[in-house]
Amino acid sequence: MIKRTRAGALAAVAVLLAAGCAQTDANEIALNYSGGPIEGVNFLRCIKPNSVQPLGFDDSAYVYRYGQVPFDFSADPGAQRGPIEIVSRDNVKMTVSGIANFALNTTCEKLRSFHESIAKGYGIDFGDDNNPPGWKELTVRYVGQPLARAMNEAAQGYDVAALYNDAKTYTEWAAKVGTLAGKYIQELTGDQYFCAPTYRGTGQCGDMVLILQKPDPPDDMEKAMASRQTAKMQQLAQEQVNARVETELKSLRDLKGVLGAQWAVIYQLAKDGKVRTVPVPFGGNLNVTADN
Template sequence: MNTRKNSGASGRGKRILMRGFLMAVGAVVVFGFMLSGCSRVSTEPDEVVLHYAGGTFEAKKFERCINPSSGATLLGPGDTAYSYPYGQRTFDFSGSKDAESDPISVVSKDNVEMKVAGSATFTLNTDCKVLRQFHEKIGLKYNAYYEGETSEGWDRMLNFYFKQPLDRAMDAASQEFEWKKLYNDPAAKQQWEERVGELARQFIKETSGGDYFCNPNYAGTGPCGDVVLTIQKPEPPESLVNALAAEQAAKAENAAQAQRNAKIRTELESIRDLAKVLGPQGALLWQAIQSGKVEVIPVPQDGSITIAPQGRNRNSRE
């Protein structure tokens, strides 16, 4: 009897141990499966990452910002990381090989179309709360976050939020000036630049709807500051530039001719004054002497005069 009881207890113990073992193995398998779905993220000095938690079976929700130069951070299964640039960035509209845009066209007050090249330098506002707003409002719409080394979505975003406001600002400012003033007058160009900067910052902020694009020196705290614009002198069509050069050349020639005419008038006045004093023949003789056409020979006291034809020795007597 005791033997059977001991035998039954021993069997139940073995089954309990087996179940515990299977549960442990299952937990290890599940944990391994979970780890296999995890990933690690580390950030570069010029990079900030938004971490969103949530996988296939649960809604995504914002988790945290991962600051620049952060070591490896473990993300859960299904979690997503969105990378954005940290530090100074530039929207280049010079039309060069690596530029984001061609030069911008503007129309002057006198309806001349001109081209303007330049750049807008800024820092993306990486304050965690503001960056999250930017990502959810703009970044996701354009896929503006970085995937690898570059982001086509980032370039599309800049063309909308920088090029279009800049285009509006430059057109509005250029309508206040004639093309010759913009091209040739430094004072007018300075006024135009100030007006463009004022309108561009206003339009960029209005288009984005927030302080997402800050001064290049913005460090994440305090006032966001303004985007810095560097714009070149507006360039009119080549035909107008050539016409302006010809006009300036004609003005220079007219000025030179006026000076020549003034000199001639002065000389004539001088001749008239001489004629009043010396008479017509005396005035002509005076002019001939002054020009070297007539040579004056002093007369010695004894009255003898030696005349030597030009090119002969004056010491020979005739």
């Protein structure tokens, strides 16, 4: 009797067994073990993507995702967890949704270590489920918790208004989250098991990619900040009107000093198109009529 065990990330039908063979597709990589409870379990090999590997009578094959894996923290029903709650420097609770994209470290040594030290204990079995409970529980523990810690630590440097309204502040905060998240995830797992989403088993592991939405304050505070922003814009518009009026008054005062009061008024009326002029004979009287 041939044994098989399937484990992985976002893979449907992880292992196909036909006539004692394990088959992986382009997005899968497998760990092949032999033995059982009596003779002990021994690691044999890694089975590369797009491979067919004969299996012994008492062999097991554990399959993992080869390529990008998303960790979704949002209100979406299919997310691994809900939005992450953070607290700003001025002690306001906010929520953040987003996605952490990564790839498993699929060098044979690292993948085996990840399987034996962490993943095996979660009993992950994909089967026909693209998001099995075991994988969800694992990623919440080893990605979600360190990510929440990083977000909160970074948020302590900023007030709620800046995190919500200021683009520069958001960019600085997100960059700090990325740096801290990588550090805390590796501290928790004990090794670099989560790499850049483009990683394919060779070269530098790299860092996971975070896509973070703007932190959201409570609804009542969001409305209050929107009202303050509207009032601020109205005040700015009024200040601009006041500045324009003051400039015009200064111009009139300057004209009065140069032309005299009567001619300053005439000049301004002519400038505004409110004066009708007619030819006057030399030596005659000048009459100016302002339009209503």
